[in-house]
Amino acid sequence: MAREEGGVENSIMKEEAADIVGQSGEVKASGETSALELPQGAEGKESSAGEEMMAARKEGEGERERAEDGGTGDGLKVLEGSAQEPRPSSAAEIPPRPLSRALSSLKSLPHSSASSDPPQTFVAAPQEKQQRGGYVKQSHEQLLRAGQKLREMLEESKKRQQAMFAENVAPPLLLPPKILDVDDKIEPEKEVLEVLVARKDVERKAMAEKLKQEMEKAEREYQEAKHAHAPAPKLEDEPGEQGERAQEKQEEEGKGNGEPGLEQAEPSPHKFRSLSVYVGTWNLGGGSCPSMSLASWLSPDQFDIYAIGAQELEGLPGLSTASERPRWEAAMTSHMGKEYELIAKHCLGTTHLMCFIRKDLLPHVSDVHHAHVITGFGRVIANKSGIGICFDIFSTSFLFVTAHFAAGSKPKSVKARNEDFFRIDSGLVPLMCPIVAHRLNELKDGSTTHTGRWSVSSLFDRVFWLGDFNYRVQATYEDAIGKLEQGKRAALLLLDELTEERENARVFPSFEEASISFNPTYKFEAWTDQYESVKKRVPSWTDRILFRAAPGQEGSIEAKAYGAASSIMASDHRPVFAHFQVSTKRDASTAGESRGATTSGSAACVIL
Numbered sequence: 001m002a003r004e005e006g007g008v009e010n011s012i013m014k015e016e017a018a019d020i021v022g023q024s025g026e027v028k029a030s031g032e033t034s035a036l037e038l039p040q041g042a043e044g045k046e047s048s049a050g051e052e053m054m055a056a057r058k059e060g061e062g063e064r065e066r067a068e069d070g071g072t073g074d075g076l077k078v079l080e081g082s083a084q085e086p087r088p089s090s091a092a093e094i095p096p097r098p099l100s101r102a103l104s105s106l107k108s109l110p111h112s113s114a115s116s117d118p119p120q121t122f123v124a125a126p127q128e129k130q131q132r133g134g135y136v137k138q139s140h141e142q143l144l145r146a147g148q149k150l151r152e153m154l155e156e157s158k159k160r161q162q163a164m165f166a167e168n169v170a171p172p173l174l175l176p177p178k179i180l181d182v183d184d185k186i187e188p189e190k191e192v193l194e195v196l197v198a199r200k201d202v203e204r205k206a207m208a209e210k211l212k213q214e215m216e217k218a219e220r221e222y223q224e225a226k227h228a229h230a231p232a233p234k235l236e237d238e239p240g241e242q243g244e245r246a247q248e249k250q251e252e253e254g255k256g257n258g259e260p261g262l263e264q265a266e267p268s269p270h271k272f273r274s275l276s277v278y279v280g281t282w283n284l285g286g287g288s289c290p291s292m293s294l295a296s297w298l299s300p301d302q303f304d305i306y307a308i309g310a311q312e313l314e315g316l317p318g319l320s321t322a323s324e325r326p327r328w329e330a331a332m333t334s335h336m337g338k339e340y341e342l343i344a345k346h347c348l349g350t351t352h353l354m355c356f357i358r359k360d361l362l363p364h365v366s367d368v369h370h371a372h373v374i375t376g377f378g379r380v381i382a383n384k385s386g387i388g389i390c391f392d393i394f395s396t397s398f399l400f401v402t403a404h405f406a407a408g409s410k411p412k413s414v415k416a417r418n419e420d421f422f423r424i425d426s427g428l429v430p431l432m433c434p435i436v437a438h439r440l441n442e443l444k445d446g447s448t449t450h451t452g453r454w455s456v457s458s459l460f461d462r463v464f465w466l467g468d469f470n471y472r473v474q475a476t477y478e479d480a481i482g483k484l485e486q487g488k489r490a491a492l493l494l495l496d497e498l499t500e501e502r503e504n505a506r507v508f509p510s511f512e513e514a515s516i517s518f519n520p521t522y523k524f525e526a527w528t529d530q531y532e533s534v535k536k537r538v539p540s541w542t543d544r545i546l547f548r549a550a551p552g553q554e555g556s557i558e559a560k561a562y563g564a565a566s567s568i569m570a571s572d573h574r575p576v577f578a579h580f581q582v583s584t585k586r587d588a589s590t591a592g593e594s595r596g597a598t599t600s601g602s603a604a605c606v607i608l
Helices: 002-023 040-068 074-081 099-108 127-166 182-229 239-256 325-336 359-364 411-432 434-443 477-485 489-493 497-503
Strands: 027-030 033-036 272-283 305-311 340-348 351-358 365-374 385-393 396-404 462-468 543-549 557-564 576-585 603-606
Touching: 182 489, 182 557, 272 396, 272 462, 272 543, 305 325, 305 385, 305 396, 305 462, 325 340, 325 351, 340 359, 340 365, 340 385, 351 359, 351 365, 351 385, 351 396, 359 365, 365 411, 385 411, 396 411, 411 434, 411 497, 462 576, 477 489, 543 557, 543 576
Parallel strands: 272 305, 340 603, 396 462
Antiparallel strands: 027 033, 272 576, 305 351, 340 351, 365 385, 385 396, 462 543, 557 576
16 A cells, blocks of 8 residues: 555646746646647757656655655565556646646755756745734834934923922922921811801801791791780790799899898809700601601700601501611611610501710719500501600709601591690600509599590609601692792781690690791692692691790700701601700709600510
């Protein structure tokens, strides 16, 4: 088999030699195909040259076969004895072949060392080298452009530096920073901080003065509207003024006493301390805590005590899953800041109450308790309820109650709301003051109202009620809207149910309310400042804050502001707030002493 392959290979080499001989002549193109034709005058010369090259090639192949066969010479003999194709007698007998095949054969043919005159080859430049050359040229051009761009940037930077030096300004990151003294670093910060604090104080004072003026104006307008509809009652001195005048009279009598050694002692400046109290309430309309700032409602970091109530905090009324309470409590705590401590929180269904106090007052706080009373369907479902939190600070007892009364605009709904108040007010007594309730039950007197019920509000020195009391305005939708558009808010207040019920002592006995200087807080289209116009609910002051001081201490609570945060539109209600200045006693016993409440601790939660 090897011999046959050798014979075939020899014949192929002979054909290639003939092609080489033909290529040394002139190349002519005829027709559609190109062929190599030998010139007639050079046939003999080219034939002899081809035969010499073939002999040399054959001799080289023979030596290679002998080397493969072990140098015995058998390979050469086999090659010589193998059947070979008849050799053409002259180059003229070689058939024409394509030029491309002739060139490839010539490229693959190695040079023979035996030939003194190697054949001339025609090899074209490869396409790869051309592409590589193009890449190199392109890269070089890119480098040139990048270098030019860098030079332009350096020139521009140099010009800027020269301009900065000309203006006497140190360029950033080029010159070392100026080393400042300690005073240079601290004093400007102190000055800025002082300016900010002073500006904040000015803004607070301006806001407080504005709210006070609005309250005074609202009171004047209300009294004028009231006088226009009924004879004006005889005005009496304020309780606080009576107390101050009585105290001044006693001091004058003491000073006028001529008995020796019985001079009236001056009151101790440490006997009383005034505390600032914030009270806020908001019905969220079944929504969750909005992702927005509530600072316009909460006025953070301005008061000693904060009481924050919420109704319909999430989901359906009274059917809460408590999924939003952590968000609400986290938001309230975040707004209060690090200077305040949450001393108590209590939630029932969708009603929620929290109390914060400034940390420097914590050592003076004691006897913290909280409880709730259900007033909803069947007195079981907490769609309507009341929650109370009480504590003592110094020797003064505080009580905060948030409530959600019965809804509805029918006449019988007013009685239902009044009944909710008395049920909560009496129901909290055995829960928050069981010892006192037991004593009162034995004595059959004491802390009762004209209805014969116990009243938890009469057992504390400073009492605040806040929430959605649901009292409406007895007017038509068109009449209420018309009065508000005409700026006749005082005339609309004359039709307020709660005002009428209080004046007739049918609810909230002995309670006070600051002058209302804001528009009705219910019912709005959510995220708008427009009152609801589909069901035409009459705009009403459903969200209220009332307060009461213990008998003989009526002037100890002073309302500084009473308003609504109209910029917070996440609900159909507007948040309501009230600011108070409350005086406390340091060394006097109170009715809240030894209450022995059954619910103690700082937090409680009931899901109904």
